Amino acid sequence: MFIKKPNLVNIVAVVATIASLGVMSGCKDDENTVPASANTNAKSSVKSDELAFDELNSTFSAKFENPGQGAPDSYLDILNPAVGFGLYNNLRNWEESGQDIAELLKTSVLGEAESSEVFKLGREYDDATDEFKKRDLSEQILAQTKVEASKVDGNRLVRFLSVPGQQAALKLSKYNFEEKNFKIDHCLFSDKLQYSKDEQRIAQNLKGADQERCYFRTSNTELKIGFVGGSNVRLKVEDPELARKIAAEKDSLRIEVFGYVDSVQRDKVGGALVKERRVLISPQKLVLIGADRNVILETKI
Known part of the structure; x- marks a missing residue:
């Protein structure tokens, strides 16, 4: 590959330009100087952006200690759809609206609807076309969610x-x-x-x-x-x-x-x-x- 040899005049011009920039950056009264506070503000802005990102993208989590082993018949069957649903809503420490929960339950199938009233309401919510009916159902779902959560309270x-x-x-x-x-x-x-x-790269072998x-x-x-x-x-x-x-x-x-x-x-x-x-x-x-x-x-x- 051929690289053109730089012209000496151009090199001198570049050096002169760099030198003049160095003088300008060292002059306190020059309009082109950047105050030290600008760097601080820039860093603060970055931290603020990071905090905003963390607030917008995070995981809500409620964590618990080992309660110790219990009698075999005290263990809830996690394969029962109502059990997992009840535990989640009993143990979470953040709020969820009736509409939010209804959106979760609207894909429930017939077998699940038979296991719990709240799943049945979820199916009805999905079938409803009237907005007032949907609102009524979401309120019923919220109330029934509290009932399901109370069934597993303390376990x-x-x-x-x-x-x-x-x-x-x-x-x-x-x-x-x-x-x-x-x-x-x-x-x-x-x-x-x-x-x-x-x-x-090797995931297919794992x-x-x-x-x-x-x-x-x-x-x-x-x-x-x-x-x-x-x-x-x-x-x-x-x-x-x-x-x-x-x-x-x-x-x-x-x-x-x-x-x-x-x-x-x-x-x-x-x-x-x-x-x-x-x-x-x-x-x-x-x-x-x-x-x-x-x-x-x-x-x-």
Whole structure:
């Protein structure tokens, strides 16, 4: 590539210009000088913009401590659509209007409407065309939401039964001979929230707990259920015969998870709350159930 040699006159002119600019910037009384306060104002403006961005884009979250384990019959069935809905609305510490909740519930399907009055009202809201009718229904939905929330008041213990072939069925990993344990090999039990750029390049080769965290839905709405702390869950099995039995039956095992609601969350993007809500569960105990419905292993976490 040919590069033209610079003309000496031009070089001198540039140097002279730079020198004159240097003199000007050092002169206090020159109109072109920039006061030190301007830099401070610029920095303040940047901080203000950052604060404004954080205020407009954030996650509302209500987080809770481990209440300890309870009796088996005290755990609520999180697969019941009304349970997740009731827990979310009982535990959140931010306001949601009747119309906001109605927009969540309007995609409810028939089976969910049978499980709770509030889901039925959500379907009616979606079918309504009259604005006054919609307003009346949104007020009824708000009132019924409070009823559903009161049903679970004081109880954050939940259980989740994973059945092979059904939605959100958990799977066990292969047996780790060195550590003598199994783990849950499913994205539901992953604490990975986002891949780095390097990880994205090999993401197609990752599976199970190496994937980004996923959620499941118990209703045809954007209320999602997930787990936290799942990446660290291990099922210690030192007995080689028991380990062999679990490995042989792992594809047909039912896995029951007992835990508590760790937090409920909702994101705000651009100053507006998104439709998705989340209920996050922290596991306390896992139970492996064989095809004959007998318990093979029960382990506390």
